[in-house]
Amino acid sequence: MPYIYLTIAIIAEVLGTVSLPLCNGFTKIVPSLFVLIFYGLSFYFLSxxxxxxxIAFAYSIWSAFGIILIGVIGYLFFKQRLDLPFVLGTLFILAGTIIICAYSKTIMH
Incomplete structure (x- = not known):
């Protein structure tokens, strides 16, 4: 069940982040409400x-997948470029997360 909660937290965080540019500095009500609701849900399910x-295990996965998904969504829906430094940096984040989760002795599996 904790992995389901973590997955919901990641999805909610990504939806909240995607809503941020749509709320235009919190001047548009509906997207602003989406930001608050999705971030609230994200932290609730993360908890x-x-x-x-x-916490280190959960946060590394939450952060890595959030960055990857936001990059892909930014490219697909907001016409943002994914240049080589972004792609390489994202791959390093993913590799680091895999190393932490698979091999770190500080994380209980």
């Missing part, structure tokens, strides 16, 4: 996942 998951 549920932390009941039985190590």
């Amino acid at each position: 549920l996942s932390l009941k039985s998951m190590n």
Whole structure:
């Protein structure tokens, strides 16, 4: 169940982040409400996942997948370029997350 909570937290965080440019500095009501609701849901479900998951493990996955998904969504829907430094940096983040999650002794599996 903690992985389901973490997945919901990631999706909610990404939806909140995608809503940020749409709210135009919190001047548009509906997108602004989406930001607040999705970020609230994200932290709620992240906290549920932390009941039985190590915080470093959960946060590394949450952060990595958030960055990757926002990059892809930015490219597909906001016409943002994914240049070589972004792609390489994202791959390093993903590799670092895999190393932390698979090999770190500080994380309880």
